[in-house]
Amino acid sequence: MGSSDTAGTTLIVGACQAGVQLASIMRELGDTEPIVLIGEENHRPYQRPPLSKGWIKGELEPDDVILRTREWFADRGIQLVTGDRVVTIHRGADGAGTATTEGGRSIRFARLALTTGAAVRRLPLPGTDYRGVHYLRDADDAISLEAAMRDPATRRVVVVGGGFIGLETAAVARGLGKSVTVLEAAPRLVGRVVAEETSAFYLGAHRRRGTEVLLNARIARIVGDDSSVAGGKGAVSGVEMEDGTVVAADLVVIGIGIIPRVELADQLGLEVDGGIVVDEACRTSDGLTVAAGDCAVMPNPYPLGTGGRIRLESVNNAFEQAKVAAATLLGRDAVYSGVPWFWSDQADIKLQIAGLSTGYDSVVVRGDPETEKFSVLYYRSGRLIAADCINHPAEFMAIRHALGRGATIPPADAADTGIPVKRSIVEPAAAALV
């Protein structure tokens, strides 16, 4: 296997949203030194969001989801390595070092970026190895899940976990005509991220579309056919609850969250605390390595946030952190600050979230959730800090930009759909008085 020993090389470990963006921005900022971008997956770098949407519905081809073509990398002199995993990294006090890979590569570098993302959280219960039990984090997961969805023998789908990925998957399965049950352990859907009002909307919306949703669901194990399959586990047949009832299934999809990939950071002795700890310039605790994306935990970048550290799992965050990390590696001053945003598509329902609702003390529902076009605005001490906009892109854009300027919307005006949201916005100087 090859050995790259070019002195000024930047090594970026993890070739997905954050890693590709980081390499791209380094070139945009004028860096001409070699860049090696390495990812363990056997695919060209791709976008994950379509996996739980168009991909498992069978609507997309690989070219629809790739982030950049091979030519794009070649044109910019970015050496893309796929299908190989960095297993050890040694670096000296000056920051330069050597990484070795599972495939036997040895890569010398002057600068190092970790964009290692996250791994899917496994359900710690018996039975997850039956045929027909799936997770959904990467392209290989999506390819096998799409095939299972397409199989006419797959009639009953059980989704474990009522977070965004679980609900997106449930919506696809239901749209394909399957009988679908969502099992959520908490008392409400997407409870970690949205207010009661948005959770209640999703519960109603999925039920209206024919999906069964069980809240406070206590799962004991996954059950299947143990009788006769030589050389492998039999097919899944259902999910057994703690009370002994079984929810029948031909396909079980588990979506219970992710765990940041910190193994290389641990090896390097970097501070890790629910992710690789970085400062607002995306610098890790050694002051030399940068980290960005799902793997990184950083000072809350949101000026209207509650402070402390936060780890965000979104494309927007991966992009913004990668921009800052690239600038930092090149010795430029850059600080991550902005209005985080996120989206989720479930059937014909588009949710767009602007801001971070952590620490809210009241909400205003703007519009009628029954119409499936409305917004939930989050307030802290009377000041707007975030919004969930359902099927309302114009409102989302207006609110996102308003939050970015430090503007607010008085709660009483927010509730009045007779006043366009743009006319309710109170700009920063005045907002301080509200």
Ligand SMILES: Cc1cc2nc3c(=O)[nH]c(=O)nc-3n(C[C@H](O)[C@H](O)[C@H](O)COP(=O)(O)OP(=O)(O)OC[C@H]3O[C@@H](n4cnc5c(N)ncnc54)[C@H](O)[C@@H]3O)c2cc1C
């Ligand atoms: C199904 C799905 C749907 C989503 N939908 C949305 C959405 O609608 N909206 C939204 O905002 N976000 C969504 N997300 C989240 C979004 O995709 C992630 O936040 C984003 O991909 C994070 O990018 P990243 O580059 O930090 O990490 P990742 O995308 O996880 O990439 C990290 C890469 O590093 C590789 N790697 C790790 N360790 C090594 C190593 N030692 N050597 C080599 N390679 C390594 C991994 O294999 C992986 O390919 C979704 C995610 C999933 C899985």
